[in-house]
Amino acid sequence: MKKLSRYLPVLDWGRTYNSNAFSNDMIAAVIVTIMLIPQSLAYALLAGLPPEAGIYASIAPIILYAIFGTSRALAVGPVAVVSLMTAAAVGQVAEAGTMGYAMAALSLAMLSGAMLLFLGIFRLGFLANFLSHPVIAGFITASGILIAASQFKHIIGVQASGHTLVEMVISLVEHLGQINPITVVIGVSATAFLFWVRKGLKPRLLAMGMAPRMADIAQKAGPVAAVVVTTLATWAFGLADHGVAIVGDVPQSLPPLTLPDLSPALLGQLFVPALLISIIGFVESISVAQTLAAKKRQRINPDQELIGLGAANLGAAFTGGYPVTGGFARSVVNFDAGAETPAAGAYTAVGLAIAAVALTPLVFFLPKATLAATIIVAVLSLVDLSILKKTWGYSFADFAAVAATIVLTLGFGVETGVSAGVILSILLHLYKTSRPHVAEVGLVPGTQHFRNINRHKVETADSLLAIRIDESLYFANARFLEDLVLDRVVEDCPIKDVVLMCSAVNEIDMSALETLEALNTRLSDMGVRLHMSEVKGPVTDRLKRSHFLDELSGELFLSQYDAWVKLSGKA
Incomplete structure (x- = not known):
């Protein structure tokens, strides 16, 4: 049994599961579910997929990770950086909005899952160490800027495009004449409100005498409030008839069984992007998992984490999703909300399944500007330009690697940026060790x-x-x-x-x-x-x-x- 629980951690924590853990996990699941509904829709939009793909990618993957993963608090699902990388990779082989685009996203998730499983089974998790932390920080910072810039078109209601910062800015300038004033009001108001919720709502509620736990829940529900208000306003005033882009029809169903496109030509085109997504996803996930585990004196098995993430991605591939990993924001919320075991993730999946069946008609009039505001507020927390100052003062070689990664990601896109990050990390190691002290x-x-x-x-x-x-x-x-x-x-x-x-x-x-x-x-x-x-x-x-x-x-x-x-x- 002990050997089996090594590969099925659910057998380990499941033996000691009790009513107290159930209560704490359920409370955490409710809070995370409230947070994930608008976030999942938004990240699907970022990936260039239908909004339901974000919810589908948050159901089966969470359950599979709960069975195979070792972190008690990691929440698996769509994240901003991987969504952006998915859009960049799939956009090269299919046109957004087509069936081929969705199939390619499934194939990308399958490839990523297979790679992660391979690395986990053969205990090759150490390969992720070749990505230095400063380079990862630089890539994530640049990706955050790119993601925010890519969503600005939805905030002002124009049809812009581009995969690099320069292309996005030029496209936005060219389409400034198409700005929709009503969309601007919705987008700017939602963004300002969400920033205030993140920074100012909880202190205000605490000052009013609300219990800390309830104030925390209210803060996490901020995006839901923005969704509800802007959706009702769009419906009540018929704003869709005035050019406000809305989500529209979302299938009212559980995740379907899907089969990725297995054609060798497509898999060959997606192989490198899938490898990069696997590496970045694993590095982000394991860093979050280890940070949260340390707070409770728990241990994370990196190789088993690879297996857990691999299973999650395979689950996404066969249930209408796209590549997933452990998200920082949702995992921290899950931890702070009191999650004791991975069962909290399974309960979250149940909540999202209920939302997929019962609540999707309610988002028909949800403005895309509100989802864009949700993404912008979420990703700007990833932007940390102070890494440039830190590395400049500590090591010029690290500074050069970080700066190059940021510039290449912004100037040439995420694939070039992350590829450069991997190469720079290896070259940086070789440079440092080639002239030993x-x-x-x-x-x-x-x-x-x-x-x-x-x-x-x-x-x-x-x-x-x-x-x-x-x-x-x-x-x-x-x-x-x-x-x-x-x-x-x-x-x-x-x-x-x-x-x-x-x-x-x-x-x-x-x-x-x-x-x-x-x-x-x-x-x-x-x-x-x-x-x-x-x-x-x-x-x-x-x-x-x-x-x-x-x-x-x-x-x-x-x-x-x-x-x-x-x-x-x-x-």
């Missing part, structure tokens, strides 16, 4: 410790060069070490022994081994012996498989102090 060290007087000669007052010996390597040695940085040692030896003729202090070296790959062999030979030709100290056990074991230690001109010392005692002549 290497210090010449000496003995701290009265101790057996060795420190950098440029930072501390230490003892050195003219005939001994002690080099501490603060990085594993591999193909990208081994030559750097060789050049540094040889340059130092050439400029200082009295050196007779070189000791490589390897306390921070966790691995030496084949390329680095060959470089060490070459360094040993060249130093021997100069009459200088090469030694190594504090080499870790696993590294020593691997070196013993080669002839390097047999051919080493010097010795392998257990500690740097042992090397100092024997080679310095100052013991």
Whole structure:
């Protein structure tokens, strides 16, 4: 049973489920459901899909994640960034509003789910670590700006287009003559109201004496109030006849069983976008899940999370949805509302299913401007330009990577931006590790410790060069070490022994081994012996498989102090 619960976490938390957990989960589900109804419709609009697709993508995926996921509070469903990436990817293979577009979205979800499952089953979640946090922050910030800009056309009621910020701005300027004043009033009013709800409603209600829990629920229900008021106004005054774009007919049904398009040509076109969506979705989801789990001293299994998210995306693919992941806003709301187990997500799915069957006719007159306002208010919280200042002050390399990611995302679209982010993250790692921190060290007087000669007052010996390597040695940085040692030896003729202090070296790959062999030979030709100290056990074991230690001109010392005692002549 224990082994089975590893792959089905529901068997773990389900054994201890009780009435108290049920009560807390139900309250959280009600709050999250209220929040998700307008949000799901809005994110479907952002993805270029019919509004019902957002609700469908929030039902089966949530249930499947509750069975296979390990987070007790993560709420899975459509999110802003993935919705934007879906629109960008599917827009390249089909025209928005067509059956082919919806089928391509299903295929994209299926591909993403299959990739996530593959990564989870083979425990490859570590691959997501190749995306640095600053680059992810830059991409999300740029995506937030793009999403807000893409919704401005609905706020002012014009038919604009574009996938980059420049294209969007140019298109908006070209269509300014089509502005609908009534739509502007609705859009601007809804946006202002939602911003006030987010920042000012709860403090006002608390000041009026409302209980904190009720004030929190009222704040989360703010978007619903905007939906209700603007829908009633549009219906009562016949605003649709005056050019106000509305949602229109939404099927009154549970999620249908759907079959993605499995044609090789389409899957080939969507493969790279699906991979990027999988990576970004997983990184966003796991960061949220781990943050919330830490607050309750719980643990998240990244590989099982991949399986949970993979199952959720496959569920979306076969029930009329599109790619999903764990959302920050809804997960925080779920956590703050008191969710104790993933069952809260399952109850939320039930609430959304009821909404899909009973409430969809009520959104016929819902203005698209209100949904756009919901998106804008939600995504602007993702925009964090302070990351530029933080990285500028800490690391220019990180700053360059963040700035490049933001500029490329805004200038060339989300796919180019996230692709550049992945490449920049890898290049940044290679750049940093290709020039490892290497210090010449000496003995701290009265101790057996060795420190950098440029930072501390230490003892050195003219005939001994002690080099501490603060990085594993591999193909990208081994030559750097060789050049540094040889340059130092050439400029200082009295050196007779070189000791490589390897306390921070966790691995030496084949390329680095060959470089060490070459360094040993060249130093021997100069009459200088090469030694190594504090080499870790696993590294020593691997070196013993080669002839390097047999051919080493010097010795392998257990500690740097042992090397100092024997080679310095100052013991």
